[in-house]
Amino acid sequence: MNARLILRQLPNHLIFRILHYSLISQQLRDELVVSAGSFRLKGGGNKVLEWQPFVLWLANLLLNYAGDILGNLLLGSLPLEPLCNTADVMLSSLICFVSTQKGTASFTVPLTWPTP
Numbered sequence: 001m002n003a004r005l006i007l008r009q010l011p012n013h014l015i016f017r018i019l020h021y022s023l024i025s026q027q028l029r030d031e032l033v034v035s036a037g038s039f040r041l042k043g044g045g046n047k048v049l050e051w052q053p054f055v056l057w058l059a060n061l062l063l064n065y066a067g068d069i070l071g072n073l074l075l076g077s078l079p080l081e082p083l084c085n086t087a088d089v090m091l092s093s094l095i096c097f098v099s100t101q102k103g104t105a106s107f108t109v110p111l112t113w114p115t116p
Contacts (some may be wrong), residue, residue: 002003021092025099029087052099060096061089 060067061083068082083089 017088017091021064021095022099025035025060025096028056028060028063046060056100057096061092064092084110 065082069079072079072081
């Protein structure tokens with residue numbers, strides 16, 4: 001099967017969710033690399049991004065659903081209602097896990113720096 005047939009079989013909202021989750025995960029990772037670089041210059045360790053995997057996952061999850069949570073707060077419904085969809089949370093967690101693995105994609109930067 002070629003790529004066009006595979007993409008035509010997937011629903012559009014799934015493709016957009018995958019793109020959204022991967023872009024948010026990449027943005028979080030880039031921000032943490034920049035802040036970890038400045039932390040490393042102050043005397044921090046090389047593995048600043050690897051010491052709190054639960055916190056990284058939670059920050060990624062909150063960034064992915066920040067618009068939905070804020071919209072639900074403004075509309076007066078339950079703020080954590082978007083997290084009830086377990087399929088989306090699992091998809092977001094899978095993309096977060098894949099994007100934080102070292103060397104999985106060519107557009108990501110490695111989590112650790114080489115030691116001199």
